[in-house]
Amino acid sequence: MRKIDKSILAKVIKPRDPISYKGNYGRILIIAGSIHFGGAAILSSSAAVYSGAGLVTVATTPEKFASLNTRIPEAMTIDYHDQKETLNSIKQSNVIVIGPGLGISELTQSLIKSVIENTTKNQTIIFDASALTEVSEENIDITSISANVILTPHQGEWQRLSELEIPDQTTDNNLEAINKLAPSSLLIVKKHLSEIYYHDNVSQIKAGNAGMATGGMGDTLTGVIAAFVGQFGFSEETVAAALFLHSYISDSIYEKSFVVLPEKLISEIPLAMKSIIIK
Template identity: 30%
Template sequence: MTASSFQRPLYLADQVRELDRRAIDAEGDGFALMRRAGESAYEVLCARWPGIRRVCVLCGGGNNGGDGYIVAALAAADGVAVDLVALKPVAELEGDARRAAELAAEAGVVPVAWNDELTLDGELMVDAMLGTGAHGAPRPPYAAAISEVNASGCPVMALDAPSGVDVDTGHIETEAVAATLTVTFVGDKLGLHTGAALDVVGDVIYAPLGVDPRSHGGIAPVAWLQTRQDLARALPPRRPGSHKGIYGHVLVVAGAPGMGGAALMTSEMVARVGAGKVSLATDAAHVSASLTRFPEIMARGVRGAPDLEAMIESADTVAIGPGIGNGAWGQAALRSVLDAGKPCVVDADALNLLAREESGIHRDDWVLTPHPGEAGRLLGISTAEVERDRRDAVIALQRRWGGTVVLKGAGTLVYDGDRLTLCPFGNPGMASGGMGDALTGIIAGLSGQLASLGEAARIGVLLHALAADAAALDAGERGLLATDLASYARTLANPQPVSSHADHA
């Protein structure tokens, strides 16, 4: 399955190192690539902090340190005062990194060897310590230097990756540099866009340095980064002859006694993103509220499995889980849906019930939408293990359960067994009750409008995140509620067409 032309490919560290090697072999000069990296980073620095007068550059060994020495040389040549801190003695540097250090020396920059008593000073810190090659907890002296950078209170520009971040997973073992922005080179890295890394990478700016990763055979991206333009590609204007029968009939099974809110939120989102018909199977106590709030939704009170059969039969897709609980009502509802064999979107309590199943269910016609805690229960591991390697977890979930899996959280991942997609949108205001119910409704609502459940999951995740961003932009992140997303989701589900010349960044 091919990604849209707007999406950016994401790679692992080893793959980017291979791209580096191929680019150097083609050019015959590794130092030229290092110079381009330093020059690109310095251009970003000047654009973000114009008029800066003093910078502190911390350089490790290897190519990442070499990039830092280039930045130091360029800054000094511009008349910027440079404090250069060497985490590895210059005399021990080799190859291109040694040449870069010599260039800095020619520009009049004298490095100071790191020691634990050193106080960092300057208007900006440049982190060129560990880059993409480090895994696990930073060792001395890097651990102390990372802490000192973070304690400085200065803005930070990280080169390729903040030191302490695992660029394959986004995991942070102990502490990482908290960057204001990260300039990453040659190929963009998966771990800069998901998991704990999102707390420290700041703005990520991709500098390809003249290398086109997609032109190199045998180096397939491990994931694709979604863009806003994907909405217009997936959701073109409707044809004049459209009717409700062609946009899907979604049944929402939600809301055990006392949990009516989940049922209402999920159902509303199904309708707001354009499903042709929406039915709601819920506890009888919630029907009156549903009819009052959404008369367009066909709500019916159900006591058990027999009441559900006709409703499931008439639906094209079933969304099940929000507020169904773990008791008899929820268990009977889930069993009825699974036995019917209809395509379904499974969330919340339904996932927890699935995790207790011992029958080895594996289906191609469903979407599972776990948060990390639910994912851990579905895999029989801890939440921390899920978050340590989110890519590995979402792949394991799909292999175990089938279909399409949406692993929610910072940098939501969607995997259908073929392609892994990463959503770079969303905000901390989404950490509130009901957001998962809204996502379930959006995905289910799109299921009858798109070519596959996998596509509904991908576009649904994107639409959900962008709606939350629009709502937060208007009124802030704190106090953002799931019901706030409805009007924004409707607007975004009707995007303006984009040309093939649209900005891909």
């Protein structure tokens, strides 16, 4: 098992070309949020913006537009009930995130189907939270997706997907399960010392702490991953760097704080990324 440490950051995070525009750094669509879980959309989209994504669009329920536009003026909002507008955004985005705070519903199932059917090999889909639950409960086939696929379950979600009880989620068992479920996908099992599974390779990050055990931490990670893939391209190393940076910043905060709040973590992302390229 490969151990991921701070050296991964300099391999992935590179200085920007002086002649750049926002289209160079990824068009990210985040399909997230609902009446009861609007915070998930805010955290995932703000993490994407602060991690350097060029353009971020949030497809959510209109009741959450005001809070999103106030908290993250850099992000655009669309109504995910509008099938035409949502489909257009799916086709135009480099990275599509689906799941944070969506909830379990026929709408979520419809949105997942739309994403699966309307993406190409040049795009990346990140299945998170509610989308992972729908995939497992509705037996949605994700094996034939042409786009790059990233799955981001915590251990409970991975148990539902893989049918592996948490004590049985060993490296060998996880490899066997992901190769049956979606052999071309990249899997992140979120836990203490999170692990990445991709094409029979297994990596583990050497960072993270108990202060991260708070609501919204996973939504934040998803936004960071989306931004990194949008800027630096889809690869195992890109995802590993996003995962490590998320925990690396959290470790710094945890040295002085009892709990690591996602908003605090997000606010420190730009400075942490800058520190990597000026050393």
